[in-house]
Amino acid sequence: MIDRPNIVVYVSDSLRADHTSCFGYDRETTPHLDQVSEDGVRFSNAFSQAIWTSPSSASILTGLYPETHGALRVADQVPDNLPRLATRLGQQGYETGAFSTVDQVSRMRNFDPGFDEFDEIFDDHDPHESDTAKLCTDRFVDWVGSGFSDPFFGFIWSLGTHNPFFPRAGEFTDESVEIDGTVPELKETTYDQAQTVVDLYDDVIRHSDRQFGRLVQHLKSIGEYENTALFFLGDHGELLSEHGRLEQIPNWLSTTISTLFPGFASKFRIVDRYGYVGHQAVIPYEELLHVPLVFKPPESEHAGDEYSELVQTIDVVGTIVDLVSDLELPIQGSSLLPLVESGSPINEYVYSDSPTLGGNVRYRSIRTADYKYIKTDTEPVSAADVTSQPARTVFSLLRQVASSQEVLFRVPDERTNVIGDEPQKAAHLRSIMNDLIDANRAQSTEFVNETSDVSEAAKDRLEQLGYVD
Structure with a gap:
């Protein structure tokens, strides 16, 4: 492999593995990711370190479990004395840039050390009024331009697959849909609207995939695609109609709650399983932890391979440490390379x-x-x-x-x-x-x-x- 490849880590917020077509979904939601996966490696059993963004994002950046890095909630900072991937790569001559569309990946949370460019796109683009998937691709493309003389590390955090679910692709729903996709309306959806929620979710996935495809096409147009180690992953998933928040409670109690407090029970899906549940205050079901992970190695080695062994999102940093010579970080993630190169399992559990x-x-x-x-x-x-x-x-x-x-x-x-x-x-x-x-x-x-x-x-x-x- 190339000794100092470009590195791109693209995170799609709230994206479930089982709603991406390269991992077997029956709708073609991710044709551009599908193509990248054919150029690289798919991991069909990849899992996040948390069910929501604040702890999971810091784990992806650091390669550490949430309890270790300690940045667990919205106001928690990544420790200042924790060695950073961007800093270490910068010391090896890399150009470094981060492009974020969410407050949890921000200067406020101390994500910026080591990045030459740290673009807080959310600062002047409201999530209800902006096409965040398009914006982060635009900013990355502008930053890379026609290429750098040195290798580059790009960290892109796209909110495009997070709520609100506004129809954008026009593939699985359109503007005539009866709910507007905002969180308050998603919480008020009825049993009969469960498929409408799925349609909205799939439509934002398809649109976000188009924007990811633009990023990939730019890398190809400037001749850097084959020189790039490209990672695509979700930071966690999304719970739709699969589980209620407290479905493990006794039946008599669930009946009592539904009878005495029907509005509260329905809005927060305490015992109901339909429509939209989200990714807060619910035990870590597969729909929340099982995420897509695609790795396109430099020069597209191992193209088209797929592995079902257990891997984790913290393994992305572990792999980067393995790819770049003399890169040392205090990580807990494993490198994916032994699995890719010899089929050796790297995790007994996640x-x-x-x-x-x-x-x-x-x-x-x-x-x-x-x-x-x-x-x-x-x-x-x-x-x-x-x-x-x-x-x-x-x-x-x-x-x-x-x-x-x-x-x-x-x-x-x-x-x-x-x-x-x-x-x-x-x-x-x-x-x-x-x-x-x-x-x-x-x-x-x-x-x-x-x-x-x-x-x-x-x-x-x-x-x-x-x-x-």
């Missing part, structure tokens, strides 16, 4: 760690090829929680008093908790999780976390994206 937005509930999961063990930790709610996040606080209370704190699934079945049937399997995976938590906490002591003030403008954008009740 791990996720997802504190909820308000911080009262934390979900961790260990997934092997056949099982997923989930442990939920809850903290007491305060009067401040009730005031600032009333709906999420009620959910936290329900979670604490009514729902199983430990769940074991035989994947792909995630409806049936088999922990009572297989206590030894649960104990084994619990032990692995506890050891990993201890290791993460030990490594995290090396890093110093700080928090930022979240501006009113940022709060407004986050509310539009569903991060505030």
